[in-house]
Amino acid sequence: MSAPSECRYLDSHEWHRPEGNVVTIGITRYAVDELTDVTYVELPSVGADVSAGESMGEIESVKATSDIYPGVSGKIIEINEALADNPGLLNDDPFGTGWLVKIEMSDASQLDKLMDADAYEKKYPSS
Amino acid sequence: MNKTPFHQYHLEHGAKMVDFAGWDMPLHYGSIIDEHNAVRTSGGLFDVSHMGRVKFTGRAARRFLERVCTRHVSPMKVGTCRYGLVCNERGGVKDDVIIYRFDDHWLMVCNASNREKLLAHFDDVKGDLNVKIEDRTSKDAMVALQGPRIMEMIGKFSKEIPTLKRYSFAIKNMLVLKMIVSRTGYTGEDGVEVILPAMMSGMAVKLLLGKKDDDEKIDVVPAGLGCRDTLRMEAGMPLYGHELSEEIDPLSAGLNFAVSLDKDQDDQYGEPEPFIGMDALKKIAAEGVKRKLIGLKLDGKRTPRQHMVVKAGDNAVGEITSGCLSPTLGYPIAMAYVDAAHGAVGSTLAIDFGRATQDAEVVALPFYKKS
Numbered sequence: 001m002s003a004p005s006e007c008r009y010l011d012s013h014e015w016h017r018p019e020g021n022v023v024t025i026g027i028t029r030y031a032v033d034e035l036t037d038v039t040y041v042e043l044p045s046v047g048a049d050v051s052a053g054e055s056m057g058e059i060e061s062v063k064a065t066s067d068i069y070p071g072v073s074g075k076i077i078e079i080n081e082a083l084a085d086n087p088g089l090l091n092d093d094p095f096g097t098g099w100l101v102k103i104e105m106s107d108a109s110q111l112d113k114l115m116d117a118d119a120y121e122k123k124y125p126s127s
Numbered sequence: 128m129n130k131t132p133f134h135q136y137h138l139e140h141g142a143k144m145v146d147f148a149g150w151d152m153p154l155h156y157g158s159i160i161d162e163h164n165a166v167r168t169s170g171g172l173f174d175v176s177h178m179g180r181v182k183f184t185g186r187a188a189r190r191f192l193e194r195v196c197t198r199h200v201s202p203m204k205v206g207t208c209r210y211g212l213v214c215n216e217r218g219g220v221k222d223d224v225i226i227y228r229f230d231d232h233w234l235m236v237c238n239a240s241n242r243e244k245l246l247a248h249f250d251d252v253k254g255d256l257n258v259k260i261e262d263r264t265s266k267d268a269m270v271a272l273q274g275p276r277i278m279e280m281i282g283k284f285s286k287e288i289p290t291l292k293r294y295s296f297a298i299k300n301m302l303v304l305k306m307i308v309s310r311t312g313y314t315g316e317d318g319v320e321v322i323l324p325a326m327m328s329g330m331a332v333k334l335l336l337g338k339k340d341d342d343e344k345i346d347v348v349p350a351g352l353g354c355r356d357t358l359r360m361e362a363g364m365p366l367y368g369h370e371l372s373e374e375i376d377p378l379s380a381g382l383n384f385a386v387s388l389d390k391d392q393d394d395q396y397g398e399p400e401p402f403i404g405m406d407a408l409k410k411i412a413a414e415g416v417k418r419k420l421i422g423l424k425l426d427g428k429r430t431p432r433q434h435m436v437v438k439a440g441d442n443a444v445g446e447i448t449s450g451c452l453s454p455t456l457g458y459p460i461a462m463a464y465v466d467a468a469h470g471a472v473g474s475t476l477a478i479d480f481g482r483a484t485q486d487a488e489v490v491a492l493p494f495y496k497k498s
Binding site: 033036037039040060062063065088091 | 143154155158159160353357428429430432451452
Protein backbone atom coordinates (compact mmCIF):
# COMPACT_ATOMS: atom_id res chain seq x y z
CA MET A 1 0.00 0.00 0.00
CA SER A 2 1.41 3.39 -0.94
CA ALA A 3 1.33 6.46 1.25
CA PRO A 4 -1.99 8.34 0.87
CA SER A 5 -1.54 11.52 -1.13
CA GLU A 6 -3.67 13.71 1.16
CA CYS A 7 -1.29 13.12 4.08
CA ARG A 8 1.91 14.80 5.20
CA TYR A 9 4.81 12.83 6.66
CA LEU A 10 7.72 12.95 9.09
CA ASP A 11 10.99 11.07 8.87
CA SER A 12 9.92 9.37 12.08
CA HIS A 13 7.08 7.85 10.00
CA GLU A 14 3.98 9.60 11.35
CA TRP A 15 1.32 10.49 8.80
CA HIS A 16 -0.86 13.62 9.22
CA ARG A 17 -4.26 13.85 7.57
CA PRO A 18 -5.67 17.40 7.83
CA GLU A 19 -9.39 18.22 7.80
CA GLY A 20 -9.87 21.91 8.42
CA ASN A 21 -8.15 22.79 11.65
CA VAL A 22 -7.95 19.21 12.86
CA VAL A 23 -5.27 16.71 11.90
CA THR A 24 -5.40 12.94 12.38
CA ILE A 25 -2.05 11.28 13.08
CA GLY A 26 -0.95 7.70 12.67
CA ILE A 27 2.16 5.79 11.64
CA THR A 28 2.89 4.54 8.15
CA ARG A 29 2.89 1.07 6.72
CA TYR A 30 6.67 1.36 6.37
CA ALA A 31 7.00 2.00 10.11
CA VAL A 32 4.63 -0.82 11.03
CA ASP A 33 6.60 -3.24 8.87
CA GLU A 34 9.77 -2.28 10.70
CA LEU A 35 8.13 -2.60 14.13
CA THR A 36 6.49 -6.01 13.58
CA ASP A 37 3.41 -6.93 15.67
CA VAL A 38 2.35 -3.98 17.83
CA THR A 39 1.66 -5.04 21.42
CA TYR A 40 0.95 -1.79 23.25
CA VAL A 41 0.25 1.86 22.48
CA GLU A 42 0.57 4.66 25.00
CA LEU A 43 -1.25 7.81 23.90
CA PRO A 44 -1.58 11.25 25.48
CA SER A 45 -4.82 12.18 27.27
CA VAL A 46 -7.57 14.08 25.55
CA GLY A 47 -7.06 17.76 26.32
CA ALA A 48 -3.26 17.49 26.53
CA ASP A 49 -1.15 20.07 24.72
CA VAL A 50 1.47 18.61 22.41
CA SER A 51 4.34 20.29 20.60
CA ALA A 52 5.74 19.58 17.16
CA GLY A 53 8.75 17.30 17.40
CA GLU A 54 8.24 16.38 21.06
CA SER A 55 7.32 12.82 21.95
CA MET A 56 3.64 12.43 22.83
CA GLY A 57 3.50 8.68 23.37
CA GLU A 58 5.05 5.30 22.67
CA ILE A 59 4.40 2.30 20.50
CA GLU A 60 5.67 -1.07 21.63
CA SER A 61 6.05 -4.04 19.35
CA VAL A 62 7.49 -7.51 19.77
CA LYS A 63 10.83 -6.15 18.61
CA ALA A 64 11.06 -2.55 19.79
CA THR A 65 9.69 0.46 21.63
CA SER A 66 9.48 3.73 19.73
CA ASP A 67 8.27 7.26 20.46
CA ILE A 68 5.40 8.94 18.66
CA TYR A 69 6.10 12.48 17.45
CA PRO A 70 3.52 14.96 16.17
CA GLY A 71 4.64 17.17 13.29
CA VAL A 72 2.38 19.96 14.52
CA SER A 73 1.56 21.64 17.84
CA GLY A 74 -1.90 21.79 19.35
CA LYS A 75 -4.39 20.11 21.65
CA ILE A 76 -5.40 16.45 21.65
CA ILE A 77 -9.14 16.30 20.97
CA GLU A 78 -9.56 12.57 20.44
CA ILE A 79 -7.54 9.37 20.83
CA ASN A 80 -8.14 5.98 19.24
CA GLU A 81 -9.58 4.10 22.23
CA ALA A 82 -9.84 0.86 20.25
CA LEU A 83 -6.04 0.46 20.34
CA ALA A 84 -6.03 -0.27 24.06
CA ASP A 85 -7.72 -3.62 23.50
CA ASN A 86 -6.55 -4.21 19.97
CA PRO A 87 -3.11 -2.73 19.24
CA GLY A 88 -2.94 -5.05 16.22
CA LEU A 89 -5.15 -2.53 14.36
CA LEU A 90 -1.90 -0.70 13.64
CA ASN A 91 -0.61 -3.73 11.78
CA ASP A 92 -3.90 -4.44 10.03
CA ASP A 93 -4.77 -0.93 8.86
CA PRO A 94 -2.14 1.69 9.72
CA PHE A 95 -3.64 4.42 7.51
CA GLY A 96 -7.23 3.69 8.59
CA THR A 97 -8.61 2.08 11.76
CA GLY A 98 -5.08 2.09 13.23
CA TRP A 99 -4.99 5.88 13.56
CA LEU A 100 -3.60 7.25 16.83
CA VAL A 101 -4.80 10.75 17.77
CA LYS A 102 -6.62 13.83 16.50
CA ILE A 103 -5.07 17.20 17.19
CA GLU A 104 -6.61 20.64 16.98
CA MET A 105 -3.75 22.54 15.43
CA SER A 106 -2.56 25.83 16.86
CA ASP A 107 -0.71 26.66 13.63
CA ALA A 108 -1.80 24.72 10.55
CA SER A 109 1.08 26.16 8.53
CA GLN A 110 3.39 23.75 10.40
CA LEU A 111 2.05 21.07 8.07
CA ASP A 112 3.74 22.74 5.12
CA LYS A 113 7.13 21.83 6.54
CA LEU A 114 6.34 18.12 6.44
CA MET A 115 7.01 15.82 3.49
CA ASP A 116 4.28 15.20 0.95
CA ALA A 117 3.44 11.63 -0.08
CA ASP A 118 5.73 11.64 -3.12
CA ALA A 119 8.75 12.76 -1.14
CA TYR A 120 8.00 10.25 1.63
CA GLU A 121 7.49 7.35 -0.77
CA LYS A 122 10.70 8.19 -2.57
CA LYS A 123 12.65 8.17 0.67
CA TYR A 124 10.90 5.18 2.27
CA PRO A 125 9.54 2.95 -0.47
CA SER A 126 7.07 0.45 0.95
CA SER A 127 7.79 -3.10 -0.06
CA MET B 128 25.34 -11.79 3.16
CA ASN B 129 25.08 -15.56 3.64
CA LYS B 130 21.97 -17.26 2.35
CA THR B 131 20.62 -20.58 3.57
CA PRO B 132 19.37 -23.26 1.15
CA PHE B 133 15.81 -22.13 2.07
CA HIS B 134 16.35 -18.52 1.02
CA GLN B 135 14.10 -18.76 -2.02
CA TYR B 136 11.43 -20.50 0.08
CA HIS B 137 11.42 -17.56 2.50
CA LEU B 138 11.01 -15.02 -0.29
CA GLU B 139 8.21 -17.05 -1.89
CA HIS B 140 6.40 -17.12 1.45
CA GLY B 141 6.53 -13.35 1.89
CA ALA B 142 9.12 -13.29 4.67
CA LYS B 143 10.40 -10.07 6.13
CA MET B 144 14.13 -10.73 5.91
CA VAL B 145 16.73 -9.41 8.34
CA ASP B 146 20.48 -9.67 8.81
CA PHE B 147 21.14 -12.15 11.60
CA ALA B 148 24.84 -12.74 12.32
CA GLY B 149 25.64 -12.18 8.66
CA TRP B 150 22.80 -14.39 7.39
CA ASP B 151 19.76 -13.13 5.48
CA MET B 152 17.05 -14.74 7.63
CA PRO B 153 13.25 -14.56 7.95
CA LEU B 154 12.10 -12.47 10.92
CA HIS B 155 8.48 -13.43 10.22
CA TYR B 156 6.14 -14.27 7.34
CA GLY B 157 3.40 -11.84 8.35
CA SER B 158 2.97 -11.89 12.11
CA ILE B 159 5.37 -12.93 14.86
CA ILE B 160 2.49 -13.49 17.28
CA ASP B 161 0.49 -15.67 14.86
CA GLU B 162 3.56 -17.82 14.24
CA HIS B 163 4.24 -18.04 17.97
CA ASN B 164 0.68 -19.24 18.60
CA ALA B 165 0.87 -21.73 15.73
CA VAL B 166 3.93 -23.34 17.34
CA ARG B 167 2.17 -23.52 20.71
CA THR B 168 -1.02 -25.03 19.31
CA SER B 169 -0.04 -26.97 16.17
CA GLY B 170 3.36 -26.68 14.52
CA GLY B 171 5.96 -24.42 12.99
CA LEU B 172 8.85 -24.93 10.59
CA PHE B 173 12.00 -22.93 11.32
CA ASP B 174 14.98 -22.62 9.05
CA VAL B 175 17.95 -22.89 11.40
CA SER B 176 20.51 -23.58 8.69
CA HIS B 177 22.45 -20.51 9.80
CA MET B 178 23.48 -22.30 12.99
CA GLY B 179 27.02 -23.65 12.90
CA ARG B 180 27.58 -27.36 12.40
CA VAL B 181 31.07 -28.60 13.15
CA LYS B 182 32.15 -32.21 12.77
CA PHE B 183 34.91 -33.81 14.85
CA THR B 184 36.69 -36.98 13.78
CA GLY B 185 39.93 -38.66 14.76
CA ARG B 186 41.25 -40.71 17.61
CA ALA B 187 41.32 -37.78 20.06
CA ALA B 188 37.96 -36.25 19.13
CA ARG B 189 36.37 -37.33 22.40
CA ARG B 190 39.26 -36.02 24.45
CA PHE B 191 39.25 -32.76 22.54
CA LEU B 192 35.54 -32.26 23.22
CA GLU B 193 36.04 -33.01 26.91
CA ARG B 194 38.65 -30.25 26.92
CA VAL B 195 36.48 -27.57 25.25
CA CYS B 196 33.06 -28.51 26.61
CA THR B 197 31.91 -27.93 30.21
CA ARG B 198 29.88 -31.11 30.32
CA HIS B 199 31.01 -34.74 30.15
CA VAL B 200 30.67 -36.10 26.65
CA SER B 201 32.39 -39.46 27.18
CA PRO B 202 29.38 -41.17 28.81
CA MET B 203 27.13 -40.21 25.88
CA LYS B 204 25.64 -43.14 24.01
CA VAL B 205 25.71 -43.22 20.23
CA GLY B 206 22.49 -41.60 19.00
CA THR B 207 22.19 -39.06 21.78
CA CYS B 208 22.80 -35.32 22.04
CA ARG B 209 23.74 -33.13 24.94
CA TYR B 210 23.60 -29.44 25.73
CA GLY B 211 26.82 -27.89 27.00
CA LEU B 212 28.92 -24.76 27.11
CA VAL B 213 32.25 -23.76 25.67
CA CYS B 214 33.99 -21.47 28.15
CA ASN B 215 37.01 -19.21 28.29
CA GLU B 216 39.69 -19.56 30.98
CA ARG B 217 37.71 -17.19 33.24
CA GLY B 218 34.67 -19.42 33.06
CA GLY B 219 32.84 -16.94 30.79
CA VAL B 220 30.69 -18.48 28.09
CA LYS B 221 32.11 -18.50 24.56
CA ASP B 222 29.01 -20.29 23.29
CA ASP B 223 26.30 -22.73 24.20
CA VAL B 224 26.17 -25.78 21.98
CA ILE B 225 24.56 -29.15 21.35
CA ILE B 226 26.86 -32.12 20.86
CA TYR B 227 25.75 -35.18 18.90
CA ARG B 228 27.49 -38.53 19.31
CA PHE B 229 27.73 -40.79 16.24
CA ASP B 230 29.46 -44.16 16.12
CA ASP B 231 32.54 -42.79 14.36
CA HIS B 232 32.41 -39.04 14.87
CA TRP B 233 30.87 -36.15 16.80
CA LEU B 234 28.91 -33.12 15.68
CA MET B 235 28.53 -29.77 17.43
CA VAL B 236 25.73 -27.34 16.66
CA CYS B 237 26.65 -23.82 17.74
CA ASN B 238 25.29 -20.30 17.40
CA ALA B 239 25.73 -18.61 14.03
CA SER B 240 27.20 -15.54 15.69
CA ASN B 241 29.90 -17.57 17.46
CA ARG B 242 30.88 -20.08 14.78
CA GLU B 243 34.02 -18.34 13.52
CA LYS B 244 35.14 -17.46 17.03
CA LEU B 245 34.73 -21.10 18.09
CA LEU B 246 36.58 -22.46 15.06
CA ALA B 247 39.52 -20.16 15.88
CA HIS B 248 39.35 -21.21 19.53
CA PHE B 249 39.33 -24.90 18.60
CA ASP B 250 42.31 -24.36 16.36
CA ASP B 251 44.19 -22.80 19.30
CA VAL B 252 43.23 -25.58 21.69
CA LYS B 253 43.84 -28.46 19.33
CA GLY B 254 47.63 -28.56 19.71
CA ASP B 255 48.91 -31.93 18.62
CA LEU B 256 45.72 -33.82 19.44
CA ASN B 257 44.64 -36.16 16.68
CA VAL B 258 41.34 -34.50 15.83
CA LYS B 259 40.01 -33.27 12.52
CA ILE B 260 37.62 -30.34 12.75
CA GLU B 261 35.36 -29.77 9.78
CA ASP B 262 32.93 -26.87 9.41
CA ARG B 263 29.86 -28.42 7.74
CA THR B 264 27.66 -25.34 8.00
CA SER B 265 27.41 -24.51 4.30
CA LYS B 266 27.15 -28.14 3.19
CA ASP B 267 24.09 -29.02 5.23
CA ALA B 268 20.75 -27.40 5.89
CA MET B 269 18.91 -27.57 9.20
CA VAL B 270 15.27 -27.12 10.10
CA ALA B 271 13.41 -27.23 13.39
CA LEU B 272 9.87 -28.61 13.39
CA GLN B 273 8.26 -27.60 16.65
CA GLY B 274 4.80 -27.88 18.11
CA PRO B 275 2.39 -30.23 19.89
CA ARG B 276 1.23 -31.88 16.65
CA ILE B 277 4.62 -32.32 15.00
CA MET B 278 5.23 -35.90 16.18
CA GLU B 279 1.78 -36.88 14.95
CA MET B 280 2.64 -35.43 11.56
CA ILE B 281 6.01 -37.18 11.43
CA GLY B 282 4.33 -40.40 12.53
CA LYS B 283 2.64 -40.51 9.14
CA PHE B 284 5.91 -41.37 7.44
CA SER B 285 8.13 -42.66 10.24
CA LYS B 286 7.35 -45.08 13.04
CA GLU B 287 10.74 -44.67 14.61
CA ILE B 288 11.04 -40.93 15.05
CA PRO B 289 8.03 -40.49 17.37
CA THR B 290 9.60 -43.12 19.66
CA LEU B 291 12.85 -41.16 20.03
CA LYS B 292 13.52 -39.98 23.54
CA ARG B 293 14.19 -36.33 24.17
CA TYR B 294 17.80 -35.52 23.22
CA SER B 295 18.14 -38.65 21.12
CA PHE B 296 18.55 -38.75 17.37
CA ALA B 297 18.18 -41.14 14.46
CA ILE B 298 19.69 -41.21 11.01
CA LYS B 299 16.88 -41.61 8.53
CA ASN B 300 16.95 -42.47 4.89
CA MET B 301 13.81 -41.19 3.25
CA LEU B 302 13.69 -41.68 -0.51
CA VAL B 303 17.14 -40.38 -1.43
CA LEU B 304 17.30 -38.13 1.62
CA LYS B 305 19.70 -38.87 4.41
CA MET B 306 18.75 -36.92 7.47
CA ILE B 307 19.75 -36.60 11.09
CA VAL B 308 16.58 -36.21 13.12
CA SER B 309 16.92 -35.28 16.78
CA ARG B 310 14.20 -34.77 19.35
CA THR B 311 15.47 -31.37 20.37
CA GLY B 312 14.39 -27.78 20.04
CA TYR B 313 14.42 -24.26 21.34
CA THR B 314 10.74 -23.47 21.81
CA GLY B 315 9.54 -25.38 24.87
CA GLU B 316 7.41 -27.60 22.64
CA ASP B 317 7.88 -31.15 21.50
CA GLY B 318 9.44 -31.53 18.09
CA VAL B 319 12.55 -32.34 16.13
CA GLU B 320 15.50 -30.70 14.50
CA VAL B 321 16.61 -32.11 11.17
CA ILE B 322 20.00 -31.84 9.52
CA LEU B 323 20.02 -32.71 5.84
CA PRO B 324 22.15 -32.15 2.74
CA ALA B 325 21.77 -28.56 1.49
CA MET B 326 20.84 -29.72 -2.01
CA MET B 327 17.91 -31.78 -0.67
CA SER B 328 16.29 -28.97 1.27
CA GLY B 329 13.58 -28.09 -1.27
CA MET B 330 12.42 -31.69 -1.49
CA ALA B 331 12.50 -32.07 2.27
CA VAL B 332 10.17 -29.14 2.86
CA LYS B 333 7.63 -30.53 0.39
CA LEU B 334 7.83 -33.91 2.01
CA LEU B 335 7.54 -32.58 5.55
CA LEU B 336 4.75 -30.11 4.95
CA GLY B 337 2.78 -32.52 2.80
CA LYS B 338 0.28 -31.78 0.08
CA LYS B 339 -2.11 -28.86 0.30
CA ASP B 340 -5.13 -30.96 -0.67
CA ASP B 341 -4.67 -33.47 2.12
CA ASP B 342 -7.72 -33.25 4.43
CA GLU B 343 -5.75 -34.85 7.22
CA LYS B 344 -3.01 -32.28 6.89
CA ILE B 345 -1.75 -30.93 10.19
CA ASP B 346 -1.22 -27.23 10.12
CA VAL B 347 2.51 -26.51 10.13
CA VAL B 348 3.36 -22.94 9.22
CA PRO B 349 6.69 -21.38 8.33
CA ALA B 350 7.95 -19.59 11.44
CA GLY B 351 10.66 -16.94 11.66
CA LEU B 352 13.32 -15.83 14.09
CA GLY B 353 10.93 -13.35 15.73
CA CYS B 354 8.78 -16.03 17.30
CA ARG B 355 11.78 -18.26 17.90
CA ASP B 356 12.88 -15.58 20.35
CA THR B 357 9.53 -15.16 22.14
CA LEU B 358 9.07 -18.95 22.31
CA ARG B 359 12.47 -19.54 23.88
CA MET B 360 11.86 -16.71 26.36
CA GLU B 361 8.63 -18.30 27.56
CA ALA B 362 10.54 -21.58 27.87
CA GLY B 363 13.18 -19.79 29.99
CA MET B 364 15.97 -20.75 27.62
CA PRO B 365 19.07 -18.55 27.41
CA LEU B 366 20.10 -16.78 24.21
CA TYR B 367 23.73 -15.96 23.56
CA GLY B 368 24.25 -12.19 23.63
CA HIS B 369 21.43 -11.82 26.14
CA GLU B 370 21.65 -14.33 29.00
CA LEU B 371 25.09 -15.63 28.00
CA SER B 372 28.36 -13.91 27.10
CA GLU B 373 32.10 -14.12 27.71
CA GLU B 374 31.49 -12.06 30.87
CA ILE B 375 28.81 -14.39 32.25
CA ASP B 376 29.54 -17.81 33.71
CA PRO B 377 27.15 -20.76 33.32
CA LEU B 378 26.61 -21.15 37.07
CA SER B 379 25.19 -17.62 37.37
CA ALA B 380 23.02 -18.51 34.38
CA GLY B 381 21.60 -21.48 36.32
CA LEU B 382 23.10 -23.99 33.89
CA ASN B 383 24.76 -26.13 36.57
CA PHE B 384 23.34 -29.27 34.94
CA ALA B 385 25.61 -28.60 31.96
CA VAL B 386 28.81 -28.10 33.96
CA SER B 387 30.80 -31.16 35.10
CA LEU B 388 33.15 -29.83 37.76
CA ASP B 389 34.47 -33.37 38.38
CA LYS B 390 36.12 -33.74 35.00
CA ASP B 391 39.58 -33.79 36.55
CA GLN B 392 38.63 -36.76 38.74
CA ASP B 393 36.74 -38.92 36.34
CA ASP B 394 39.04 -41.54 34.90
CA GLN B 395 36.40 -43.94 33.76
CA TYR B 396 37.11 -43.24 30.10
CA GLY B 397 40.89 -42.87 30.10
CA GLU B 398 42.88 -39.83 31.08
CA PRO B 399 40.92 -37.25 33.07
CA GLU B 400 40.47 -34.20 30.88
CA PRO B 401 39.65 -30.97 32.71
CA PHE B 402 37.78 -28.47 30.58
CA ILE B 403 38.89 -24.93 29.84
CA GLY B 404 37.47 -22.64 32.50
CA MET B 405 36.99 -25.40 35.05
CA ASP B 406 39.29 -23.92 37.69
CA ALA B 407 37.54 -20.56 37.46
CA LEU B 408 34.12 -22.22 37.70
CA LYS B 409 35.18 -24.32 40.68
CA LYS B 410 36.14 -21.13 42.45
CA ILE B 411 32.80 -19.51 41.59
CA ALA B 412 30.95 -22.63 42.76
CA ALA B 413 32.87 -22.64 46.04
CA GLU B 414 32.30 -18.94 46.74
CA GLY B 415 28.71 -18.91 45.50
CA VAL B 416 27.45 -16.87 42.57
CA LYS B 417 27.25 -13.10 43.09
CA ARG B 418 24.43 -12.62 40.63
CA LYS B 419 21.87 -14.97 39.23
CA LEU B 420 19.53 -15.27 36.32
CA ILE B 421 15.90 -14.87 37.36
CA GLY B 422 12.48 -14.74 35.78
CA LEU B 423 10.27 -11.68 36.24
CA LYS B 424 6.54 -11.36 35.75
CA LEU B 425 4.80 -8.00 35.37
CA ASP B 426 1.30 -6.58 35.32
CA GLY B 427 0.11 -4.50 32.39
CA LYS B 428 1.25 -4.64 28.79
CA ARG B 429 4.63 -2.94 28.75
CA THR B 430 7.57 -4.90 27.42
CA PRO B 431 10.78 -5.01 29.49
CA ARG B 432 13.80 -4.68 27.18
CA GLN B 433 17.42 -5.77 27.40
CA HIS B 434 19.57 -3.41 29.54
CA MET B 435 16.70 -1.90 31.52
CA VAL B 436 17.70 -1.48 35.16
CA VAL B 437 16.15 -3.69 37.84
CA LYS B 438 15.75 -2.08 41.23
CA ALA B 439 15.08 -3.11 44.81
CA GLY B 440 13.68 0.02 46.39
CA ASP B 441 15.90 2.83 45.12
CA ASN B 442 18.92 0.63 44.54
CA ALA B 443 19.89 -0.81 41.18
CA VAL B 444 20.37 -4.55 41.72
CA GLY B 445 20.47 -5.87 38.19
CA GLU B 446 19.67 -5.65 34.52
CA ILE B 447 17.11 -7.12 32.12
CA THR B 448 18.58 -9.49 29.52
CA SER B 449 15.42 -10.35 27.52
CA GLY B 450 11.75 -9.57 27.74
CA CYS B 451 8.50 -9.77 25.85
CA LEU B 452 4.78 -9.46 26.23
CA SER B 453 4.27 -13.22 26.43
CA PRO B 454 1.89 -14.20 23.62
CA THR B 455 0.96 -17.44 25.39
CA LEU B 456 0.58 -16.12 28.94
CA GLY B 457 -0.76 -12.65 28.10
CA TYR B 458 1.44 -10.76 30.54
CA PRO B 459 4.94 -9.30 30.25
CA ILE B 460 7.85 -11.57 31.19
CA ALA B 461 11.56 -10.95 31.42
CA MET B 462 14.82 -12.55 32.36
CA ALA B 463 17.36 -10.56 34.33
CA TYR B 464 20.62 -10.86 36.22
CA VAL B 465 20.29 -9.56 39.76
CA ASP B 466 22.45 -9.62 42.88
CA ALA B 467 21.97 -13.09 44.31
CA ALA B 468 20.51 -11.66 47.53
CA HIS B 469 17.56 -10.20 45.61
CA GLY B 470 16.73 -13.19 43.42
CA ALA B 471 14.42 -15.22 45.67
CA VAL B 472 11.23 -16.42 43.99
CA GLY B 473 8.29 -14.45 45.32
CA SER B 474 10.17 -11.20 45.97
CA THR B 475 9.08 -7.96 44.39
CA LEU B 476 11.54 -5.91 42.35
CA ALA B 477 10.99 -2.94 40.05
CA ILE B 478 11.92 -2.28 36.45
CA ASP B 479 12.94 1.18 35.31
CA PHE B 480 11.07 1.94 32.07
CA GLY B 481 12.48 5.45 31.80
CA ARG B 482 9.27 7.43 32.20
CA ALA B 483 8.00 5.16 34.93
CA THR B 484 9.01 2.31 37.18
CA GLN B 485 6.97 -0.84 37.34
CA ASP B 486 6.85 -3.63 39.89
CA ALA B 487 7.85 -7.12 38.86
CA GLU B 488 7.56 -10.39 40.74
CA VAL B 489 10.43 -12.86 40.76
CA VAL B 490 9.11 -16.16 39.43
CA ALA B 491 10.65 -19.56 38.72
CA LEU B 492 11.87 -20.38 35.22
CA PRO B 493 10.54 -21.51 32.84
CA PHE B 494 7.53 -19.24 32.50
CA TYR B 495 5.81 -21.77 30.28
CA LYS B 496 5.81 -25.55 30.38
CA LYS B 497 4.07 -27.61 27.71
CA SER B 498 1.09 -29.56 28.94
